[in-house]
Amino acid sequence: MTVQCELCPKACVIGPGKSGDCRVRINLDGVLRTVVYSYPCTMHVDPIEKKPLFHFLPSTAAFSLATVGCNLHCKNCQNWEISQSNPEDTPAFFCPPETVVELTKNNQCTSIAYTYSEPIIYYEYTLDTSKLARQAGIKNVLVSAGYINQEPWKKLLQYTDAATIDIKGITEEFYRDVCSATLKPVQDALVTAKASGIHLEVSNLVIPTLNDKPDDIRKLVIWIRDNLGSETPLHFLRFFPMHQMTRLAPTSPETLNLAREISTAEGMKFVYIGNVTSKEGQNTYCPKCKKLLIERSGYVIVQNRIKAGSCPDCSEKIYGVWK
Amino acid sequence: MTRRKFIESIFKFGAAVIIGGPWAAKKVLPEKFIYAIKLDKYPGTIKPLSDITKIGKWRG
Numbered sequence: 001m002t003v004q005c006e007l008c009p010k011a012c013v014i015g016p017g018k019s020g021d022c023r024v025r026i027n028l029d030g031v032l033r034t035v036v037y038s039y040p041c042t043m044h045v046d047p048i049e050k051k052p053l054f055h056f057l058p059s060t061a062a063f064s065l066a067t068v069g070c071n072l073h074c075k076n077c078q079n080w081e082i083s084q085s086n087p088e089d090t091p092a093f094f095c096p097p098e099t100v101v102e103l104t105k106n107n108q109c110t111s112i113a114y115t116y117s118e119p120i121i122y123y124e125y126t127l128d129t130s131k132l133a134r135q136a137g138i139k140n141v142l143v144s145a146g147y148i149n150q151e152p153w154k155k156l157l158q159y160t161d162a163a164t165i166d167i168k169g170i171t172e173e174f175y176r177d178v179c180s181a182t183l184k185p186v187q188d189a190l191v192t193a194k195a196s197g198i199h200l201e202v203s204n205l206v207i208p209t210l211n212d213k214p215d216d217i218r219k220l221v222i223w224i225r226d227n228l229g230s231e232t233p234l235h236f237l238r239f240f241p242m243h244q245m246t247r248l249a250p251t252s253p254e255t256l257n258l259a260r261e262i263s264t265a266e267g268m269k270f271v272y273i274g275n276v277t278s279k280e281g282q283n284t285y286c287p288k289c290k291k292l293l294i295e296r297s298g299y300v301i302v303q304n305r306i307k308a309g310s311c312p313d314c315s316e317k318i319y320g321v322w323k
Numbered sequence: 324m325t326r327r328k329f330i331e332s333i334f335k336f337g338a339a340v341i342i343g344g345p346w347a348a349k350k351v352l353p354e355k356f357i358y359a360i361k362l363d364k365y366p367g368t369i370k371p372l373s374d375i376t377k378i379g380k381w382r383g
Contacts, residue, residue, distance in 0.1 A: 002353035013353050037361035039369075044379030051383060064379055076381040091370040107376060116381040124359055143383040152357050201364050299378075 007123055008148050008184040021180075022121040023086050024069035024090045037125045037277050038066035039092035040100075041082055042116060047299040051143050052235045054284060054321030056162040056199050058294065059301045062141055064108040065100065066116030066137060067092065067125065072145050073180040073274050074168065075244040076207055081184040083117040084243075097129035101136050104253060111161070115143035130159035146189035147181050153189055154196070160313055162199035162321065164235075165190055169204075169211040170220040176208060187227070194228045202228065203235040203274070206251045206259055214262060221263045230267045231319035236260060238275035253278065270319070288316040 005012045005020050012020035014027040024036045043065045068090045070083035119126045129138040142163040175183045236259040239251045256273040263271040273281035284294035291313045295302040309322045
């Protein structure tokens with residue numbers, strides 16, 4: 001008997017003994033099963049800034065984990081060795097939710113980051129671990145592409161403290177041709193996340209010739225500003241040739257700087273550029289008085305002048321979770 | 324066919340559709356799930372806990 005998985009918009013119809021598009025949700029005896037619950041293939045202690053999350057508990061460590069699999073198949077995926085691999089080909093740790101919480105505490109981490117591949121496809125593991133973490137006073141962070149249906153998304157957001165969602169582009173064509181997905185559900189997920197009250201940041205990988213035209217960037221920025229708010233931190237990330245996109249050049253720093261300028265001109269208050277050395281593009285400035293608030297060097301916070309969530313010079317409230 | 328038998332056959336056909344329809348649909352249409360049940364056995368190999376205190380090489 002076939003089953004249909006309604007976790008994400010792909011709505012995979014899965015035959016007996018087969019897996020869905022994500023590789024990790026299978027039809028076993030007419031029941032939908034997850035094969036990666038408690039089996040992360042990678043776990044690390046990362047600075048929260050690496051997610052990227054620049055306005056959420058700066059300088060803290062996030063216990064970061066991922067299983068194999070993803071419901072998107074981005075040709076440029078930077079983590080394709082895990083996101084596009086099968087569980088049977090990839091060794092994993094045995095780490096049930098209670099062990100994740102224990103490891104998080106033992107490693108002095110403030111949060112758990114469900115990251116690297118796609119936390120949505122290991123949904124049940126993410127959800128159960130998030131519930132236990134919340135009971136233990138640990139924050140939950142999602143690093144996701146946001147390709148999920150509304151009902152499970154709303155349920156997961158109840159236990160989520162912060163998310164950084166990667167919006168891949170601003171056209172359906174880009175999502176279809178590069179990611180094997182669609183744009184609209186991602187936009188819906190972003191709006192729902194913001195409305196839920198969690199801390200939200202957005203990233204966008206700028207790929208030469210595919211989504212780096214000034215008009216595309218402007219369209220993306222205007223959508224973010226109008227639907228998520230101008231205070232939403234926005235990270236433009238540098239593309240490097242990877243996976244099935246090895247013939248394109250890395251994004252030029254000039255293009256990233258231009259994306260930042262366009263965003264600022266459209267009213268975005270906190271715009272960053274990542275995967276590249278940039279002093280201004282890594283720092284946080286007060287949107288009102290323009291003074292430096294947080295100075296960063298890579299993932300290291302050199303100085304943080306924010307006082308009680310506000311600018312110490314003009315008292316402007318700065319969007320974020322600061323302690 | 325008498326009128327009575329004709330009406331009886333219509334009722335029988337209707338009853339068969341009402342009773343058998345959902346059964347047949349269940350056989351043909353996939354059962355829908357949002358949430359999956361965990362499978363206790365991982366299909367790949369299990370590795371010992373190690374190197375988890377380092378910064379990850381993966382993006383994100």
